[in-house]
Amino acid sequence: MTLIIKNSLSSEKEVFKPINEGEVGLYTCGPTVYNHLHIGNWRAYVFTDLLKRYLKYSGYDVLHVMNITDVEDKIILAVIEQHRSLKELTEFYTEEFFKDRDALNIIPANFYTKATDYINEMVSLIKKLLEKGYAYRTSDGSVYFDINKDKEYGKLSHFKLSDLKEDAKGRLKKDEYEKENAQDFALWKAWVEEDGSVFWETDLGKGRPGWHIECSAMSMNKLGESFDIHTGGVDNIFPHHENEIAQSECATGKMFAKYFMHNEHLLVDGKKMSKSLGNFYTLEDLINKGIDPIAFRLWLYTSNYSTRTNFTFEAVNGAQTALERLRKAYLDLGNDIGTVNTGYKTRLIEYMDDNLNTARALSLVWEILKNKELSPAEKKATLLDFDKIFGFGLDSL
Ligand SMILES: [Zn+2]
Numbered sequence: 364m365t366l367i368i369k370n371s372l373s374s375e376k377e378v379f380k381p382i383n384e385g386e387v388g389l390y391t392c393g394p395t396v397y398n399h400l401h402i403g404n405w406r407a408y409v410f411t412d413l414l415k416r417y418l419k420y421s422g423y424d425v426l427h428v429m430n431i432t433d434v435e436d437k438i439i440l441a442v443i444e445q446h447r448s449l450k451e452l453t454e455f456y457t458e459e460f461f462k463d464r465d466a467l468n469i470i471p472a473n474f475y476t477k478a479t480d481y482i483n484e485m486v487s488l489i490k491k492l493l494e495k496g497y498a499y500r501t502s503d504g505s506v507y508f509d510i511n512k513d514k515e516y517g518k519l520s521h522f523k524l525s526d527l528k529e530d531a532k533g534r535l536k537k538d539e540y541e542k543e544n545a546q547d548f549a550l551w552k553a554w555v556e557e558d559g560s561v562f563w564e565t566d567l568g569k570g571r572p573g574w575h576i577e578c579s580a581m582s583m584n585k586l587g588e589s590f591d592i593h594t595g596g597v598d599n600i601f602p603h604h605e606n607e608i609a610q611s612e613c614a615t616g617k618m619f620a621k622y623f624m625h626n627e628h629l630l631v632d633g634k635k636m637s638k639s640l641g642n643f644y645t646l647e648d649l650i651n652k653g654i655d656p657i658a659f660r661l662w663l664y665t666s667n668y669s670t671r672t673n674f675t676f677e678a679v680n681g682a683q684t685a686l687e688r689l690r691k692a693y694l695d696l697g698n699d700i701g702t703v704n705t706g707y708k709t710r711l712i713e714y715m716d717d718n719l720n721t722a723r724a725l726s727l728v729w730e731i732l733k734n735k736e737l738s739p740a741e742k743k744a745t746l747l748d749f750d751k752i753f754g755f756g757l758d759s760l
Contacts, residue, residue: 366421366716369669371600371623372519376718381591382621386424388590389415390582390620392599393429393475396456397441399645402659402674403629403636405467407596409660410626410668412469414594416752417715428585429472431457433479435574436538439561449479449561463646466656468754476581478572484580485572486565488614489550497613504553504568507534510545513609517545519623520601538574542601549573550610575606579619583611593620597627626668633673644674652676657755658683664721664753686755692732693746693757701740703748707731711749724752 366379381387391411394400411427418425432438433453442449457477464471489506492498497512510516510524517523520542533546540546553570554562562569582590588611595604604623611619628635631642646656662682666672707727714723728749731742750757 366417367718368622368624369718371604371625374521377622379622381423382589385422387418387426387592388586389418389425389427389592389594390578390586390590391427391429391472391593392578392595392603393431394456394460395432395435395437396453396460397435397438398456399459399647400463401636402631402644402646402649403596405463405646405659406629406663406668406672407594407626408464408469409467409663411594412467412754413664413668413719413721413752414592414624415470416754417719420715420752421712426586427472428474428476428582430578430581431460431475431477432574432577433457433477434561434571435478435577439558442561443557443559463656466646466650467660468657468756470754474585476585478577478581481577481581481584482563482565482572484584485576486551486567488576488580488583488610489567489572491614492550492610495613498550501534503555504570505536505549506551506567507547508550508606508610508613509547510609513613515612516609517605519605519608540602545602548575548602548606550576575603576610578603579607579611579614582607582620583615588615588617588619590620592622592624594624594626597625600625627671629672629674631674649679654679654683655686658686660754661686661689661725664725666722668719668721689728689732689755690757690760693743694760696739696743696746699740699743700747701738701742701744704731704737704741704745707745708748711752715752724749728753 367376368379370377394404415425415427434449438449438453442452445452489498492508493506498506498508500506522542524545527543527545535546536549536552550573551567551570552573553568558571562571593604608619631644634640634642636643649659650656659679659682662679711724711727714720728746731737731745747758
């Protein structure tokens with residue numbers, strides 16, 4: 364098999380070749396746990412689950428790490444606004460995240476690393492960057508990454524620092540900003556009154572880590588300084604993943620992740636989701652409207668992860684009907700499990716090897732069910748085999 368995937372580092376489709384034969388180290392930027400995730404966030408995690416399932420199906424031993432961001436700007440704001448402790452707030456939303464994950468039949472990662480458990484690792488990484496001259500301290504005690512020292516800065520987002528406006532010499536303490544505003548970013552944020560009780564006393568002083576350093580420290584701790592695939596949504600490309608690469612590669616002098624894979628945006632009724640437009644949906648909103656989370660999963664497969672998709676209730680209701688049809692047809696096949704049909708299996712692999720072409724792969728399911736030449740037992744075996752990738756949970760019906 365030759366798996367072809369789209370690598371954001373080259374913007375090209377490339378043949379997937381792991382660093383160590385037969386093994387895949389996979390890192391996914393996890394949730395920032397201060398509210399319920401929206402369905403666009405879930406597109407990213409269903410995509411990673413599909414990728415992981417297909418890698419496993421193809422015989423790879425996959426080590427999957429996902430972080431839980433439990434200290435970050437937006438969380439601190441929520442802690443203050445809701446008068447809750449950091450621990451109480453983040454633990455609550457972490458549990459909610461796991462519940463939704465299970466409802467979507469997403470295979471749990473091997474490790475869920477909480478940012479607050481890795482403060483020491485972050486501090487050592489920052490100290491390394493200070494020693495090597497890629498970072499500097501400011502008078503308030505914060506530490507910033509000097510993007511002009513990194514000759515490769517911009518390689519993931521595909522821009523050159525010299526092409527940006529000339530004030531790329533400023534500094535940003537905020538975790539999120541636009542590409543046009545590329546400036547030195549905070550690795551360590553010295554404590555300020557608004558942080559309240561959220562701080563750590565470390566060799567770098569009293570403060571907290573920036574968001575970007577969290578993922579560099581946790582991914583390298585669990586997967587090594589170089590690993591195979593890093594996934595996330597396209598909105599993570601800049602600044603988050605660009606900054607992760609900069610920090611990690613400047614600290615180690617080695618390649619960070621070999622492949623970056625990003626899923627595209629999910630639009631709702633043709634627009635970007637936002638609370639003010641009233642088109643912001645969580646998984647619970649879907650369930651309340653009679654949509655099974657697995658039907659949402661099935662609907663996601665109708666478009667490729669690397670293209671934009673437009674969510675409408677009409678479309679997802681169609682997926683709900685299709686899921687019910689599939690479940691009934693599967694149960695009608697009886698109890699006998701025959702052998703997997705090799706012709707269909709070959710086609711499935713051909714489609715999935717093509718940058719996870721789920722729409723074509725999914726069409727095989729309906730073709731199998733309609734095929735009069737296949738016995739029910741053969742159909743059942745083939746569908747169960749395919750479901751290792753799709754994750755519709757047919758085996759637990
Ligand atoms: Zn991350």
